[in-house]
Amino acid sequence: MSQVFFEDVAEGLEIPELKKNCSTQQLVLWAAGSGDFYQIHYDKDFAQGTGLPGLIVHGALKHAFLGQLVHDWMGPKGELRKFGCSYRGMDYPNEDIRCRGVVTKKYTENGKNFVELDIWTENPAGKKTSPGTATVALPSKN
Amino acid sequence: MAEVFEVTDEVKAQYGVEGPPWTYEATTTSIRMYARGIGSVDPIHYDVDFAKSQGFRSIVAPLGYIGTPTFHPDTNDGTFGFPRRAGGGARLNLPTKGLLDGGTETEYLDYICAGDMLVETSSLADVRVRGNMVFVTNEAVYKNQESGKVVAKQRLTSIHIG
Amino acid sequence: MAEQTYFDDVKEGQELPEFTIQPDKQQLVKFAAGSGDFNPLHFDEKFPMLKGMGIADNIVHGRFKYAQVGRIVFAFAGYKGRVKKFGVSYRGMDLINTPIKVKGVVTAKKQEGGENIVELDVWTEDADGKKTTPGTAVVALPSKG
Numbered sequence: 223m224s225q226v227f228f229e230d231v232a233e234g235l236e237i238p239e240l241k242k243n244c245s246t247q248q249l250v251l252w253a254a255g256s257g258d259f260y261q262i263h264y265d266k267d268f269a270q271g272t273g274l275p276g277l278i279v280h281g282a283l284k285h286a287f288l289g290q291l292v293h294d295w296m297g298p299k300g301e302l303r304k305f306g307c308s309y310r311g312m313d314y315p316n317e318d319i320r321c322r323g324v325v326t327k328k329y330t331e332n333g334k335n336f337v338e339l340d341i342w343t344e345n346p347a348g349k350k351t352s353p354g355t356a357t358v359a360l361p362s363k364n
Numbered sequence: 365m366a367e368v369f370e371v372t373d374e375v376k377a378q379y380g381v382e383g384p385p386w387t388y389e390a391t392t393t394s395i396r397m398y399a400r401g402i403g404s405v406d407p408i409h410y411d412v413d414f415a416k417s418q419g420f421r422s423i424v425a426p427l428g429y430i431g432t433p434t435f436h437p438d439t440n441d442g443t444f445g446f447p448r449r450a451g452g453g454a455r456l457n458l459p460t461k462g463l464l465d466g467g468t469e470t471e472y473l474d475y476i477c478a479g480d481m482l483v484e485t486s487s488l489a490d491v492r493v494r495g496n497m498v499f500v501t502n503e504a505v506y507k508n509q510e511s512g513k514v515v516a517k518q519r520l521t522s523i524h525i526g
Numbered sequence: 527m528a529e530q531t532y533f534d535d536v537k538e539g540q541e542l543p544e545f546t547i548q549p550d551k552q553q554l555v556k557f558a559a560g561s562g563d564f565n566p567l568h569f570d571e572k573f574p575m576l577k578g579m580g581i582a583d584n585i586v587h588g589r590f591k592y593a594q595v596g597r598i599v600f601a602f603a604g605y606k607g608r609v610k611k612f613g614v615s616y617r618g619m620d621l622i623n624t625p626i627k628v629k630g631v632v633t634a635k636k637q638e639g640g641e642n643i644v645e646l647d648v649w650t651e652d653a654d655g656k657k658t659t660p661g662t663a664v665v666a667l668p669s670k671g
């Protein structure tokens with residue numbers, strides 16, 4: 223895994239996108255891993271009974287995808303300080319989920335190099351379904 | 365109609381040939397999940413203190429559960445979790461139209477409790493063709509990693525449909 | 527928690543206390559989680575292999591039924607008994623949300639190698655009374671003496 227350095231980063235930089243497309247099996251694997259067995263994620267009839275159009279992707283899974291996005295970008299020497307998102311729209315199995323991020327700020331504080339990002343998941347219609355932010359500390363080349 | 369599979373001498377030559385060992389883990393978390401998966405409410409599968417009060421090392425694995433194979437995406441099957449390793453009949457070119465479970469038999473020499481690490485080795489035991497179905501039987505032996513003692517032996521039959 | 531069964535009390539032909547389980551999708555998803563078998567055959571009704579096999583709904587894992595047979599055997603053996611062997615074959619499919627009866631009967635009792643051995647026929651039965659998972663078990667039981 224390559225390392226990104228503070229000097230390489232500029233405000234407005236878009237980080238490499240992570241593309242996801244969840245099979246129903248992926249949702250059940252997530253239920254197993256997380257312990258969340260709510261049926262709206264794998265039982266279509268149950269989901270529709272609650273008024274949903276069909277199965278939906280767990281919000282916490284999208285949160286985890288965004289974690290993976292930031293983790294992959296910041297490299298082994300990056301330190302994740304903070305990250306979060308809110309759930310503003312639903313995503314469905316077998317549809318693309320684009321996980322994206324853009325640098326909004328960089329600054330140095332107490333000798334540490336911080337980068338702030340806007341991060342989000344995006345559905346095929348281009349809607350940001352899980353917008354959030356992340357703060358990471360990056361190593362310097364010096 | 366041609367047979368969907370032929371039990372050749374090359375196939376028979378694989379009978380009894382052990383594949384490389386694999387590690388299976390039974391943990392408190394995995395045993396509780398399996399017990400929930402079968403709908404059991406017996407506290408022996410959930411409550412460590414209770415299990416110890418009954419003379420067991422820790423919570424007891426429900427019958428049928430012999431730990432979970434350690435998983436790595438490069439080496440294990442994404443659907444079934446089992447290791448994709450050589451041996452144990454892995455090189456058979458079986459039909460793939462359908463796959464069904466044919467039978468399971470376990471011989472227990474000891475209980476399996478949370479904290480147990482088991483080393484499993486398996487080998488191909490039998491292949492039979494009936495119509496468009498190929499019955500493949502594997503034999504697996506599970507040893508406790510710490511004591512080296514055999515704790516269970518299993519015969520597993522899968523049906524491959526062509 | 528099951529009452530302890532003693533060898534002295536067991537009779538050939540004795541039936542084990544039966545129970546019925548009707549697994550819904552959540553139960554099968556939990557079993558997928560517990561067993562590590564994530565075949566969509568058991569939870570995705572649109573999974574193409576189902577259609578290919580001419581099956582209308584998700585089918586119950588064979589190993590789920592094996593574990594149910596394990597429950598009846600374990601409950602019979604009690605914490606002081608020892609299950610020495612139990613096996614089944616999968617002779618019929620059970621569909622999700624259908625009742626599965628789990629039953630067993632004592633077929634033999636004998637003393638062997640200093641152990642009190644009880645042999646059982648065990649099986650699951652569908653709503654039509656068909657034995658979908660027939661098998662046998664061997665259990666060693668404590669005696670009262």
